[in-house]
Amino acid sequence: MEPAYLPNKEGFYGKFGGAYVPEILYKCVTDLQEAYIPIMESDDFKAEFRALLKDYVGRPSPLYFARRMSEKYGCQIYLKREDLNHTGAHKINNTIGQILMAKKMGKTRIIAETGAGQHGVATATVCALMDMECEIFMGKTDVERQHTNVERMKMLGAKVHPVMTGNMTLSDACSEAIRDWCCHPKDTFYIVGSTMGPHPYPDIVARMQSVISEELKWQLQEKIGRDYPDYLVACVGGGSNAAGTIFHYVDDDRVSIYLAEAGGHGIDTNHTAATMHCGTEGIIHGSRTLVMQTADGQIEEAFTISAGLDYPGIGPMHAQLATQGRTHILAINDDEAIYAGYELTRLEGIIPAIESAHAVAALRKMSFKPDDVVVLTVSGRGDKDVQTYLDNRKMAKEYGEF
Incomplete structure (x- = not known):
């Protein structure tokens, strides 16, 4: 029996979880499912991750x-x-780990969603650190109420896309990021900001945090x-x-x-x-x-x-x-x-x-x-x-x- 904080091999915590993704993203998600644990358990990943958490974070x-x-x-x-x-914020713990994972998987472009802007800032920060292209999706409502974080992301070199659909907040930003991922599956790594999304993202984020x-x-x-x-x-x-x-x-x-x-x-x-x-x-x-x-x-x-x-x-x-x-x-x-x-x-x-x-x-x-x-x-x-x-x-x- 798996510990309560870990999913089974199909990515389910009891009846919750799994990976329900469009066909175009199937390979991206399965590649990540196969790669994430070997990467995270490797000595070189652990050493670099721990060093950055200590000396950078x-x-x-x-x-x-x-x-x-x-x-x-x-x-x-x-x-x-x-x-x-x-x-x-805590978000940097996760973005440090995921961008190291993206590099090891040969990805060259990073996308992310953000609500309050802290995950967007943390993602833009590690992209600047690692010299990676970065695009952030953020609901227009949140762009207006979190203006300072938007400017921080731009200073760090990220391109911020205001999302105009729905009520223009976090859920809509997530949907737009997934649409972008569908259009660029080969070179793009989606740094998810929370324990949500298709398996293995909930497990990746929980382990990083x-x-x-x-x-x-x-x-x-x-x-x-x-x-x-x-x-x-x-x-x-x-x-x-x-x-x-x-x-x-x-x-x-x-x-x-x-x-x-x-x-x-x-x-x-x-x-x-x-x-x-x-x-x-x-x-x-x-x-x-x-x-x-x-x-x-x-x-x-x-x-x-x-x-x-x-x-x-x-x-x-x-x-x-x-x-x-x-x-x-x-x-x-x-x-x-x-x-x-x-x-x-x-x-x-x-x-x-x-x-x-x-x-x-x-x-x-x-x-x-x-x-x-x-x-x-x-x-x-x-x-x-x-x-x-x-x-x-x-x-x-x-x-x-x-």
């Missing part, structure tokens, strides 16, 4: 004891500081004398930072896992991105998973204030774990996330990405004992979201002193 990322947050919530809260990585929980084990051992927490908390959209946070703890029953998805205006409205609350089984972007869709299978638009969580699906690993009851899924509404972002900023001097603020907001919906050790992953920094915080400050004031 700046890993290990700190595990910080949040004293004032701990006092407020009556437990021991530690923050895994992925926001301190080069480029400002597993460095987060790998570090947590020895960091916790150093700080508290044991290598596991009582609670893990992370935000989840497609699911990459969440997968990395929980990867080495999924089969450890001593650890409770809480994941915060974007509730938008509420799960009882038509303006939400809470896929695991509102979705049903279906296929999106090459994978069978939970999807927000109409009764006849048409994909519904996701809605959230957070560009990085604005996806009407969820990675198949997360769909399986949630269905099994291994993970506890909390829907965090926009106003709750904005408040939590201000709260962390004022209590700890850390401005989180709005995506990460969803994880912080989960604390208000949980109960702790004084000795409980809680690890919360701050997946990215909030520089890109300052204007959104300012524009929506009223939401925070409704909850308290901000």
Whole structure:
């Protein structure tokens, strides 16, 4: 029996996963399926990947004891500081690994999708580092609300394509990237940004991000004398930072896992991105998973204030774990996330990405004992979201002193 965090040889986590791709991409996907594990397990890949994570990304990322947050919530809260990585988020862990894989497979052109822009920036960054052609697909709505990240991508030499279809956000960017891949299957490598898409992408991304929980084990051992927490908390959209946070703890029953998805205006409205609350089984972007869709299978638009969580699906690993009851899924509404972002900023001097603020907001919906050790992953920094915080400050004031 495969561990819960790994797919079977067909790429399924239980009934979720697989590779549902157009015929023109069949060879690309099967070539990747055959190549990824031998590449990742090779000594030269491991050495180069680890060296870049250490000297270029700046890993290990700190595990910080949040004293004032701990006092407020009556437990021991530690923050895994992925926001301190080069480029400002966890995304760089994955793009470093995938571009090394692309080079070993002889690809010369890189494409990627992005929502909040952090994966786009991380992809453009490694393309500049490795001297590779780079094109990024980003919904026009996100281009406007994440303008700073768009300019960063351009500075790094990437071509940014604003996507005008649908509600012009992350899901539409994914669809456009896949269309481009269909037109350039021979020379192009698609660096997928999350644990979504056809097999083997969910597994590739989870393995690349597993460095987060790998570090947590020895960091916790150093700080508290044991290598596991009582609670893990992370935000989840497609699911990459969440997968990395929980990867080495999924089969450890001593650890409770809480994941915060974007509730938008509420799960009882038509303006939400809470896929695991509102979705049903279906296929999106090459994978069978939970999807927000109409009764006849048409994909519904996701809605959230957070560009990085604005996806009407969820990675198949997360769909399986949630269905099994291994993970506890909390829907965090926009106003709750904005408040939590201000709260962390004022209590700890850390401005989180709005995506990460969803994880912080989960604390208000949980109960702790004084000795409980809680690890919360701050997946990215909030520089890109300052204007959104300012524009929506009223939401925070409704909850308290901000």
